[in-house]
Amino acid sequence: MLVHEEEPFNAEPPTRALAERPTTPLDAFYSRNHGPIPHIDTATWRLEVDGLVERPLRLSLEELRSRFPEREVIATLQCAGNRRAELIAVRDIPDEDPWRSGAISTASWVGVSLADVLAEAGLRPGAAHVSFAAPDVAREADPPQPYGGSIPLAKATAGEVLLAWAMNGHPLPAAHGAPLRVIVPGWIGARSVKWLDRVTAQAEPSGNYFQAVAYRMLPPDADPSRCGPGSGIPLGPVALTCDILLPEHGSPVSPGPTEITGYALAGDGRGVARVDVSLNAGRTWTQAKLDAPAGPWAWQHWRTTVVLPEGEADIVARAWDSAGTTQPESPATLWNPKGYANTSWGRLHLTCRR
Ligand code: MTE
Ligand code: MO
Structure with missing residues (x-):
């Protein structure tokens, strides 16, 4: 692996490891982390489902597995920063890792459909976005910010978005979000929140730093250090x-x-x-x-x-x-x-x- 940062851990595989099979072996799957990897005790961990819902839920991993049908989706995850090195060659981009061609990988993911969990909670009128929260804290922001993000309700209820506990037939490794992560197929990797502990139905997109400030397409003449929440175009669906x-x-x-x-x-x-x-x-x-x-x-x-x-x-x-x-x-x-x-x-x- 080409390691861009040890702490937080950011690494990409050589392109050879991506060419061999349709799915990427666990030890070659890229890692993109904004903060230290949290180690979570699955026995005490719970997923909260709240916000604009009729019945807030509090679920253990065992309850998630037994109460909802299991789904498998083979999905490619791609970091929005994949191939940034080629952009840096055009003009410098300070404070961002120079990812080459390896910030993209594919796995088979097993979990439950987010749509099924939201149906069980019962969405209330006014719900238009579903936000995801995690406990890891990123020091790149001042003050440091916990990780999170959101997707519009139409994507959240489309069926393909998973709350996943397994990857390529193995329990999710800690680095990839154990015990539970979101997988948003077809969207930038940043929305596939790892170490998920809260799902909230709400009227507006998440105000989390990684939705409101980072992962936004700014105009070429903008200075990111002066761009507040809501600047630029929020990135969601990936392009061809x-x-x-x-x-x-x-x-x-x-x-x-x-x-x-x-x-x-x-x-x-x-x-x-x-x-x-x-x-x-x-x-x-x-x-x-x-x-x-x-x-x-x-x-x-x-x-x-x-x-x-x-x-x-x-x-x-x-x-x-x-x-x-x-x-x-x-x-x-x-x-x-x-x-x-x-x-x-x-x-x-x-x-x-x-
Ligand atoms: N989820 C949390 N909690 N913290 C993070 O730093 N990084 C995101 C996303 N989910 C991140 C996260 C980004 S930017 C990407 S590209 C993917 O996870 C990377 O997933 P991977 O490390 O399993 O490849
Ligand atoms: Mo990313």
Whole structure:
């Protein structure tokens, strides 16, 4: 793993570990933490469900498991800061980790549907958002702030949002949110709150720092240190993206036929329709072969064989979605002060020698 910070722990896998299987092994799944990992005693832990509900709930993990149907969703989680390093190369972004291509991973998640839990609590009129709270505290804010966030009610009740206790067939590891975390498929990873202890139905989005201040798309001329709650565009659904995973950045390759592998992921409600690869900065393209997705919320791997020249080669890849739209060409067109949502063409520079 490439460790960006030890405390709080932030690390991404080499892209090779993301290319091998549709789901990412637990020890290769990226870790994104804003504060120290809390170690929670599952025996005394309870989930509170409150706010604009008819019947507030207080549930142990055992009660959650026995009172609601178990669901499995294979979902890709992607940090809004994935590929920030390419944005930093355009213009510096102080105080944010330079994530490369590995702040994205896919797992099979097992838990209960948030929709079922909200139905049991009974939503009251006026509920329009569902907020999530956790006990970990982030020191990057002044004063330090607990972690939280929210999603609109339509997404919260759509069925695919899970309160999950298992990942790839194992109990959720502490680093990934044990005993219980939210999984919001198709939305930025930041909304998939780990170490969940409270779900609140409310009229407005969460006022938590990570919803109201951070994870917002600021205009390019904004100074983040002067942007208060509500500035910019709150990030939620992810946009169409794709990237190259193999060969790995900087790996030695020979000229001649070489397999290129990557992933593509469409935005909420859309599918990946095609992936194109170019060796000449987009003058001509060839189509990659797309693997079938493991489910509607999972990335799709793709592969194609290109003939690499001797010397320097620049490979680019772009995905198209079911609405016929494609990705922006360059990180420069997407630069923003916090370095979020770099969904530009996947890029790989190789030096090919015999
Ligand atoms: N939940 C809590 N409680 N604290 C956090 O710092 N980080 C969020 C989200 N949930 C975070 C959290 C962010 S920014 C991302 S991208 C995902 O968790 C990362 O999940 P992972 O570490 O399991 O990959
Ligand atoms: Mo994130």
